[in-house]
Amino acid sequence: VSLFKVLNRICDQFFEDVKAYPEVIDYVDGVKEMLYEKGRRRFLQGIEEGYLREDTDFEIVGSLLHTQITQLKELKPGRHSAVHICYKSLFIILRGVCTEKGLTLLEEIHGSELEEMC
Numbered sequence: 001v002s003l004f005k006v007l008n009r010i011c012d013q014f015f016e017d018v019k020a021y022p023e024v025i026d027y028v029d030g031v032k033e034m035l036y037e038k039g040r041r042r043f044l045q046g047i048e049e050g051y052l053r054e055d056t057d058f059e060i061v062g063s064l065l066h067t068q069i070t071q072l073k074e075l076k077p078g079r080h081s082a083v084h085i086c087y088k089s090l091f092i093i094l095r096g097v098c099t100e101k102g103l104t105l106l107e108e109i110h111g112s113e114l115e116e117m118c
Contacts, residue, residue: 012082035064051102052094064093 018024046052068089
């Protein structure tokens with residue numbers, strides 16, 4: 001939730017402007033790696049706790065999410081914020097890999113503050 005709050009406050013132009021600074025790009029790449037690893041650990045935790053199906057592949061889900069966000073941003077530039085696209089895409093993808101227990105929780109989250117941020 002806190003990651004969505006932070007990203008929602010950053011305009012899309014920032015991510016374009018920052019490309020002119022190699023040190024910042026290196027830092028952002030480091031943050032991306034850290035977030036990737038945290039996401040992978042949480043994903044595995046979701047499988048262990050019975051929220052996600054055991055046959056779910058983190059790499060495939062991540063690739064689907066990245067591709068979907070990239071395509072939507074290119075097809076509909078400026079129509080939705082990157083955070084909105086990310087949240088909606090993640091929600092759709094997770095519905096396909098959740099167990100019944102996970103779907104119940106996902107429905108509760110879907111109606112909460114994450115929805116309001118988008």
